[in-house]
Amino acid sequence: MHDTNRQARRGWVPLLVVFVAVALNVASAVTLKTLADLERVSLWLLVGAVAFVAGLNCLRFLVWGVAHKKYPLSLSYPLSSMFFPLMLGVSYLYGDPVRLTQVAGTGLITLGVLWMALRVKS
DSSP states (O other): OHHHHHHHHHHHHHHHHHHHHHHHHHHHHHHHHHHHHOSOOOHHHHHHHHHHHHHHHHHHHHHHHHHHHHSOHHHHTGGGGGHHHHHHHHHHHTTOOOOHHHHHHHHHHHHHHHHHHHHSOO
8 A cells, every 4th residue: 555655646746847847937937028018127137037037947957857867758748738727827817818718728738638647657
């Protein structure tokens, strides 16, 4: 029984690792969107934001390296589609129109990818 719990937890680890990489990608996008929405941007704010986004993307690169080293590409790469529902939520928070067809399509794709990923033997 103890081994079964350990195997179940291991099955979620790739999902968690990829989720961290996707969250870093979303944070970069939100930072750039926020910066673009400002009417006036000082040079220091621009340099700081670019450095921050570069740092996030360097960290994301390292997390992806771990994901691709430890887990099969057929598992880790499809899980990156978690970016779509997160960005749809961010779009909604920024006041962009989000239609029911977008929500349904994103939901179906996400469910399909998660179903596929959880069925892959690592």
